[in-house]
Amino acid sequence: MHHPxxxxxxxxxxxxxxxxxxxxxxxxxxxxxxxxxxxxGIPTFRASDGLWENHPIEEVATPEGFERDPRLVxxxxxxxxxxxxxxxxxxxxRALVALEQRYQDGFTxxxxxxxxxxxxxxxxxxxxxxxxxxxxxxxxxxxxADRGLEPLDELPHCPKCSGLLRPDIVWFHEMLPxxxxxxxVEAVYRCQVFFVIGTSAVVCPAAGLVPLARRNxxxxxEFNLTRTEASRYCDVGLYGPAGEMLPKLLSxx
Numbered sequence: 001m002h003h004p005x006x007x008x009x010x011x012x013x014x015x016x017x018x019x020x021x022x023x024x025x026x027x028x029x030x031x032x033x034x035x036x037x038x039x040x041g042i043p044t045f046r047a048s049d050g051l052w053e054n055h056p057i058e059e060v061a062t063p064e065g066f067e068r069d070p071r072l073v074x075x076x077x078x079x080x081x082x083x084x085x086x087x088x089x090x091x092x093x094r095a096l097v098a099l100e101q102r103y104q105d106g107f108t109x110x111x112x113x114x115x116x117x118x119x120x121x122x123x124x125x126x127x128x129x130x131x132x133x134x135x136x137x138x139x140x141x142x143x144x145a146d147r148g149l150e151p152l153d154e155l156p157h158c159p160k161c162s163g164l165l166r167p168d169i170v171w172f173h174e175m176l177p178x179x180x181x182x183x184x185v186e187a188v189y190r191c192q193v194f195f196v197i198g199t200s201a202v203v204c205p206a207a208g209l210v211p212l213a214r215r216n217x218x219x220x221x222e223f224n225l226t227r228t229e230a231s232r233y234c235d236v237g238l239y240g241p242a243g244e245m246l247p248k249l250l251s252x253x
Contacts, residue, residue: 011238011240011245011248014236014237014238015238015248015249015252016252017235017236018221018236018238018249019249019252019253021192021193021219021221021235021236022099022193022249022253023253024192025103025106025191025192025193025219026103026106026192027103027106027107027190027191027192027193028099028103028106028107028108028191028192028193028194028195029107029108029109029110029187029188029190029191029193029194029195029213029218030096030099030107030108030109030110030194030195030197031110031111031112031194031195031196031197031199031201031206031209031210032096032109032110032111032112032113032118032197032198032199033111033112033113033197033198033199033200033201033206034112034113034198034199035197035198035199035224035225035242036090036092036093036113036117036197036198036242036243037087037113037115037117037198038198039090039092039198039241039242039243040087040088040089040090040093040115040117041083041086041087042083042084042087042115042117043083052076052079053076055072055076058172059072060072060073060076060077061073061076061169061171061172062171062172062173063171063173063174064173065171066166066171070155070164070166071154071155073166073167074152074153074154074155074156074167075154077133077167077169078151078152078154080133081133081134081149081151081152082149082151084115084116084117084133084149085149087115087117088117088120089117089118089120089121090243091243091244091246091247092197092198092223092241092242092243092245092246092247093117093118093120093121093123094121094122094247095242095246095247095249095250096109096118096121096123096246097121097122097123098250099250100123100124100125102253105125106190107125108125108127108183108184108187108190108191109123109125109126109127110127110129110184110187110188110206110209111126111127111128111129111130112129112130112199112203112206113128113130114128114130114131114132114133114169115133116132116133116134127180127183127184127187128180129170129176129177129180129181129184129206130169130170130176131167131168131169131170131177132146132168132169133149133167133169134146134147134148134149135147135167135168136152136156136165136166136167136168137165137166137167137168138158138160138161138163138164138165138166139163139164139165139166140158140161140162140163140164141158141160141161141163143158143160143161144168145159152165176205181205184206184209185209185212188209188212188213188216188218189212189216191213191218192217192218192219193218193219193220193221194209194210194213194214194218194219194220194221195220195221195222195223196210196220196221196222196223196224196230196234197222197223197224197242197246198223198224198242199224199228199230200224200228200229200230201228201229201230202228202229207229207230210230210233210234211233213233214233219235219236220233220234220235220236221234221235221236221237221238222234222236222237222238223238223239223242223245223246224237224239225239225240225241226239227239
């Protein structure tokens with residue numbers, strides 16, 4: 001007589017389903033947020049109290065804040081650059097590199113993160129919706145330069161025109177770069193499977209990508225610590241650290 005095993009892993013079934021989706025698909029798009037970076041030790045301000053040195057995060061991440069006190073804003077971004085310089089990609093990032101190798105041109109990684117860890121891990125097809133901590137943009141001539149994570153002056157100026165530099169980051173109240181956004185929408189339209197990783201996907205307009213994938217017939221798989229706003233659009237939820245869930249899923253392929 002066959003007795004069901006008492007301690008069946010509740011992850012078995014969702015992992016199997018997600019693996020089957022991947023086997024049947026030629027195209028995969030992935031949306032990542034702060035959660036996957038948190039596993040590399042990068043603080044998420046949203047998850048804590050939304051403060052940095054007692055400043056509301058909005059104060060140091062808006063065009064108004066920059067106009068009011070560019071020195072304060074640069075102190076915040078120089079601190080973030082220094083903290084990212086200490087961080088390394090984690091197993092979740094590395095699993096996404098393996099997935100890109102599997103799907104080649106059928107893979108697009110759309111990220112809300114500004115830390116560049118996906119690129120550092122080895123992903124090539126990365127769309128940075130919110131810009132990058134590694135780049136500066138001149139407020140006068142518009143020149144964009146990759147400065148890596150080298151320490152910058154407390155008020156850095158443009159080597160070309162001496163104008164004040166700002167981080168090449170999309171702040172609150174600012175539009176996303178249109179070309180990057182359109183590429184992201186196109187990738188979501190094209191994908192047969194869509195992963196949502198480490199983001200509650202409530203920040204617009206990125207939040208719209210999840211229902212868009214769903215409406216377009218893609219299988220949607222969520223990787224988050226707990227259920228989120230995005231969960232109702234998902235076919236499968238894999239709840240736990242992405243650095244554990246993604247490698248588990250890969251090992252089934």
